[in-house]
Amino acid sequence: MTEAAATAHDPAEGPRPAPPKSDLFAKFAPLMAERQALLDTGLRDPFAIVMDEVHSPTLATIRGKQTILLGTYNYMGMTFDPDVIDAGKDALDAFGAGTTGSRVLNGTYQGHKACEEALKEFYAMDHAMVFSTGYLANLGIISTLAGKGDYIILDADSHASIYDGCALGNAEVVRFRHNRVDDLDKRLARLPPEAGKLVVLEGVYSMLGDIAPLDEMVAVAKRHGAMTLVDEAHAMGFFGEHGRGVAEAQGVIDDVDFIIGTFSKSVGTVGGFCVSNHEELEFLRLVCRPYVFTASLPPSVVATAATSIRKLMHSGNKRAHLWENSKRLHQGLRDLGFTLATGTAESAIIAVLLPDQERAVMMWQALLDEGLYVNMARPPATPAGTYLLRCSLCADHSAEQVERILAMFAAAGRATSCIE
Numbered sequence: 001m002t003e004a005a006a007t008a009h010d011p012a013e014g015p016r017p018a019p020p021k022s023d024l025f026a027k028f029a030p031l032m033a034e035r036q037a038l039l040d041t042g043l044r045d046p047f048a049i050v051m052d053e054v055h056s057p058t059l060a061t062i063r064g065k066q067t068i069l070l071g072t073y074n075y076m077g078m079t080f081d082p083d084v085i086d087a088g089k090d091a092l093d094a095f096g097a098g099t100t101g102s103r104v105l106n107g108t109y110q111g112h113k114a115c116e117e118a119l120k121e122f123y124a125m126d127h128a129m130v131f132s133t134g135y136l137a138n139l140g141i142i143s144t145l146a147g148k149g150d151y152i153i154l155d156a157d158s159h160a161s162i163y164d165g166c167a168l169g170n171a172e173v174v175r176f177r178h179n180r181v182d183d184l185d186k187r188l189a190r191l192p193p194e195a196g197k198l199v200v201l202e203g204v205y206s207m208l209g210d211i212a213p214l215d216e217m218v219a220v221a222k223r224h225g226a227m228t229l230v231d232e233a234h235a236m237g238f239f240g241e242h243g244r245g246v247a248e249a250q251g252v253i254d255d256v257d258f259i260i261g262t263f264s265k266s267v268g269t270v271g272g273f274c275v276s277n278h279e280e281l282e283f284l285r286l287v288c289r290p291y292v293f294t295a296s297l298p299p300s301v302v303a304t305a306a307t308s309i310r311k312l313m314h315s316g317n318k319r320a321h322l323w324e325n326s327k328r329l330h331q332g333l334r335d336l337g338f339t340l341a342t343g344t345a346e347s348a349i350i351a352v353l354l355p356d357q358e359r360a361v362m363m364w365q366a367l368l369d370e371g372l373y374v375n376m377a378r379p380p381a382t383p384a385g386t387y388l389l390r391c392s393l394c395a396d397h398s399a400e401q402v403e404r405i406l407a408m409f410a411a412a413g414r415a416t417s418c419i420e
Contacts, residue, residue, distance in 0.1 A: 034357075038358065043358075044361075044368075046376035049062060050062070054079075057077035057078075058396050065371055066371060067368070067373050068371060068373070068408075069373050070374045070392065072394070074396075075234075075237060075238055075266045075395065076237045076312060076315060076395050078312070083307055084308045088301070091304075092300040095111065097298060097300075098295070099297075102292060102296060103130075104285060104286065104292050109302070111299045114306050115130050115309070116273075118306040118309040119309060120275065121310075123253075125259075126279065128276075129273060129275075129284065130273050131271065131274070132271060132295065134262025134263070134272030135164075136294060137261070137262070141260060142168075143165045143169035144288040146166075146171035147169055147170050147171055149171075149196070150197065150198065151195055152169075152198050153187060153188060153191075153200070154173065154175055154201075155175070155176060155201060156175045156178050157208075158200060159206060162200055162231065178205075178383075179205075179212055181213055181216045184221075185224075188221070188226060193224075198228075199226045199227070199229070200231070201217055203230055203232040203246030204233075204246060205234075207381060207386075207388070207390065208341035208351050209342055209351050211239075211346045215250040228256050229257060229259075230245070230246075230258070230260070231260045232247065232260070233262045235347070237265075237267070238266060242313060243315060245259065245261075259276070263301075268304070269304045269308065318395040321395050322394070322395040325348075326393050328402050329350055330344065330350050332403075333350065336409060337419040338352050338409070339352070340352060341353055341388065349391070349393075350390075351377075351389070352390075353386065353388050354389065354418065360376055361376060364376040366416050367409065370412055372408045372409075374391050375391075
């Protein structure tokens, strides 16, 4: 009997049974059940907050209540800067709402080039590419630089956009333990010396707020003949004499091959970029898929970004005040009895560790009820088994606001038994 005959359907047996229905949502069932169980306790969803009104970089109305913002990444408070806003309005009037095209076709306006010029001046580098988001900058540069036969060596705690950049490309991926210089050295030593190698690091790690020992890591990478890419998304504007990031603060910015950044944090708008002294970066405009096949940023956005970047060059007083805020909040939370991710304030991110998800959400909601918004974070965004409240300070937070924030943490912590 042939295979076809063996599988033929006999009409006498009645209608052919329908094949089992494919359920592409089934894989999410455990997460959906976990979320529902949490909401059934009466707690609110920490990932569904709506800002009814935003009054300033540090104040908003949420659910009808004036709320201090401590979870926005608006590190330098540029979202409401009058010069930045005026630049956006002027560009909107002059060039319209959008470009409707890719950077390599009709989507490059004079504002995009002006923004790239501002980046080159800010970083004192020769070349700059502006992307539509910081996510796309990592996705595009990493996947384009490292291909088949090359190696990407990255910190295990790297941002999702870095991992996705690795997935989009075809390079071999090697992970090393978080911030471990010795492990980076060991893993680089095992790779073929003739292979192309890209070490990907972050200046500030966004979940725990800790910084990388870039000075040591860049030296190790150079010793093994690897190029280095540093994501300074959470460090731009804040670290270093000129605000260029942790690489500048640690004295190795001239040794880094590529710096990736975003406009959605210290710059106060949206977009991403890569800067480098390698002239070959200009060629990547033609082969980098997330650059070629994405509509370019609206003229009003690049105008706000360029204006903000140029102002950040001269924001030493803001940087100093932000450091004061970070140190005060960190010490104050420790004094209250909270467990923090770092022993000292290493950045503008202060992560408060909680024992489990339910306690973290309870604390998050108690703070919101007090009039304070922070970010609640859980795996896979955080390391396995880690639940935290992430506080990101702003240079526009006043000293009085920081004291109010500490009072709110004290009240919420005692109400939820997170502290005594």
